[in-house]
Amino acid sequence: MTLATRIDLREEGKAKRADVVLGEDWTAPEGVVDSELRAGRERRGFISLNRSPLARKIITFNLMAMIVLVAGVLYLNPFRNSLVLQRETGLVAEAQLIANVFEAQLPQSGPVNLASGDGIDVRRTAEGIELPEGAELFVFDTMEHLVVSTVGMDRAERETVTGLQRDHRSTIITDILNAVWEGIASLLAPGNGPATGHVIEDLARQLAVGAIAGETQIRTGRDADGEAIFAVATPIRHNGRVLGVVAVTSVAGEIDDLVRVEREQVLQMFVIAIVVSIGLSLVLASTIANPLSDLAAAAELGRDKNARKMSPGRVRIPDLTARPDEIGRLSGAMRGMVAALYERIEGNEQFAADVAHEIKNPLASLRSAVGTLRVARRDDQKQKLLDVIDHDVRRLDRLVSDISNASRLDSELVKEEEESFNLLKMLGNITEFLGQEARGKGVDFISDLPADPIVIQGLEARLAQVFVNLITNAISFCAEGDAVRVWARKRENRVLVVVEDTGPGIPDQALTKVFKRFYSERPPGQFGEHSGLGLAISKQIVEAHGGVIWAENIRPTDADITSEPLGARFVVGLPV
Structure with a gap:
């Protein structure tokens, strides 16, 4: 996090993220464009192209092709x-x-x-x-x-015929x-x-x-x-x-004179072609080498001259996406990468702040319980404080484990190899196991899965983690007599997996927050038993597979959104 704290990630609050991350170097105000990049552009000219290896290669190859062509004509x-x-x-x-x-x-x-x-x-x-x-x-x-x-014989002067004189051109x-x-x-x-x-x-x-x-x-x-x-x-x-x-x-030498004149014309055209080729090569090199130089310079401005530390300024990649060529694609890709980089840095900072906040809560409770334990006199008070300490220690252990899993998730999703598997078979195994747990609590468990297999490409273990988390959450919110239903349907090029319960539902203001890290909306009796990372991890896994996940309440009628919910519904959509 030392690196992230040295980069200004907070621009004006009213600016949009894309504008804040990259800016617009070509039309931006004087204060926005990096001064070093602007100074480099002002010093640039056609003469400076001789310092560009790419420009030299373009000119050299164009001249080589021209020379080979002319040499071939002269040789043949x-x-x-x-x-x-x-x-x-x-x-x-x-x-x-x-x-x-x-x-x-x-x-x-x-x-x-x-x-x-x-x-x-x-x-x-x-x-x-x-x-x-x-x-x-x-x-x-x-x-x-x-x-x-x-x-040596004397000859009479021949009659001059117009058009047959020898060509004496230079x-x-x-x-x-x-x-x-x-x-x-x-x-x-x-x-x-x-x-x-x-x-x-x-x-x-x-x-x-x-x-x-x-x-x-x-x-x-x-x-x-x-x-x-x-x-x-x-x-x-x-x-x-x-x-x-x-x-x-x-x-x-009469033929030599004619050939010399013809070769002279070819060479004159060659000289003109050389001049035109060099000019066009310079223009081509300027349209290729200069934008690439700008892109490289913009990326290098993030480091100081000794390349040992990052510059405090935000890296701004020139916007060349209007160009219909590979340089435009490269500019767009680099801008996207920079945007993703800063989003990741911001996410890491926010994650670190959330972790610190979540850890402080059980630590504060532990500190208070330990301090109170020193002055407690009665055994029942001491036992109650020891139970609080034990609860907070287990809460911390669970929190640290979940944080560790969440922090490694990105790299593990990239490293693991995707395979084809039967989604319904995996769901059948999960519902069979968790259904017994639900029935043990007095909760009805309904599994409604199609008979025909649905094969998808992905990480089976990770998707199983998603559905286990959704089903266990549904069971945890159900009381005795409630029900949990898991069903799946194939829709064209996607498959929908739905987990429903008849629990208390989700507060309306929490529908957009349940997938955020460390957010937890639990009944009072389950306080501290969940880290609030489960749904955030599930969302990350589903989106890594190109899918979507959302939460909604089950209501008796869609016409009356103010009616009391009959339960909660979580929907996962995955590509087939």
């Missing part, structure tokens, strides 16, 4: 593969057209030799073919000797990433040159070897600067015989 590189396929197909058609031009220049008869120029002027024909700037043409004979090459992000990648590659493999290391002529000559056999060859290589080059070699035929090979190489 679908647009480059499509461009490469289209360029290779176009270059093959271009090489075959050039080979057709050479074949058209060949005579139908007579000797033909590309190397000696018999039958065709190879150089003149090559000069008449227009190639894009940077593209080269090579002609090899069947002995793999280079006959003519456009490398690719800053791609260039930076390429520089970083090349730097890392140079550190891991210093001194390595381009991927293949072939110059243009060597690449064309390699393809010519296969083309002399009569099949068109295609290969992708890189020049000395690492730019991608496409090369195609196709045979020149005359009367079904291969006379030589035409090899055409593309402009170095």
Whole structure:
């Protein structure tokens, strides 16, 4: 109880319990909200989110997903593969057209030799073919000797076609990433040159070897600067015989430029997505981390900074129940737990005060009897005082036992395992035993239980304690000639068990008090024989099973509530 006395459990008497326990942090006046929690909110901002592990995780995971997505797109590189396929197909058609031009220049008869120029002027024909700037043409004979090459050859200026100019848009992000990648590659493999290391002529000559056999060859290589080059070699035929090979190489880096521009667009969108993702992550983190931080701070404000003692202020949990998410549920659950905690503390304090009050009564009687016993002279007076002392000692013993049982009841109800059992069988055993006791006092005992079993889920021993208490109470209030009736009925999803007697009934002002701890309304001859905890314990057990219990008087007619009661009725409702 030391802890409870240090927490202010008494607010203004007119306030409702729910308002007193928790308050409303978001709309409460300045004096209600904890100053430390309010100061923490005023210091909070987006920058403070970097101190929140949850906020960092949200941002990190969102960025990781974005990075993996973009890295996958760049790694798979679908647009480059499509461009490469289209360029290779176009270059093959271009090489075959050039080979057709050479074949058209060949005579139908007579000797033909590309190397000696018999039958065709190879150089003149090559000069008449227009190639894009940077593209080269090579002609090899069947002995793999280079006959003519456009490398270094003067070319006529090509007509500019609108829409076919190379894209020279800025690719800053791609260039930076390429520089970083090349730097890392140079550190891991210093001194390595381009991927293949072939110059243009060597690449064309390699393809010519296969083309002399009569099949068109295609290969992708890189020049000395690492730019991608496409090369195609196709045979020149005359009367079904291969006379030589035409090899055409593309402009170095034309595909790389297109891919670089496409990647730049992807990376620009990625940068925009990163900025948007970080912004949305910050908003999301603020809507998650900040309320959770408030809930944690509100719970932690109950302790001082060294966490060794409780703060004297009442713990107020922020009300976030308006949020339709788990944080709203968490706030409601925490508010409920705090409310239940303070109700339990108040209940413990009230219980302690009631215990102290109940113990003081027999102690005062004992003190008075002991003091009187010292001055008593007659034996009959001494015997009477000894009887009072014996009665008060037994009363104290019974009171302490009942208090001990009541204080352990909550924990025992949680620990014990519920099982399915036949309620009517249990009631039959109880009524059979207590019926004999009632008949011994001259009280009629009537048991009216259905024939069909009623199976419920619960703690059989605890519920038996409830019905034993109700029946023994009914018997104790009955005189000779009175009657006690126990009956049960099943109503849809509930079962009602009723204990009735024809005793004096319950005073109207006591109907709402009989279930309170230590309240006892007994005939004068039974003073001190009951602690007043029985019905309170019964109510606690029934409610722990999800049931209800109430008391009422039996009257000759419901229309006249002022008529004298014919007895008392206790009703227990339990879920089936």
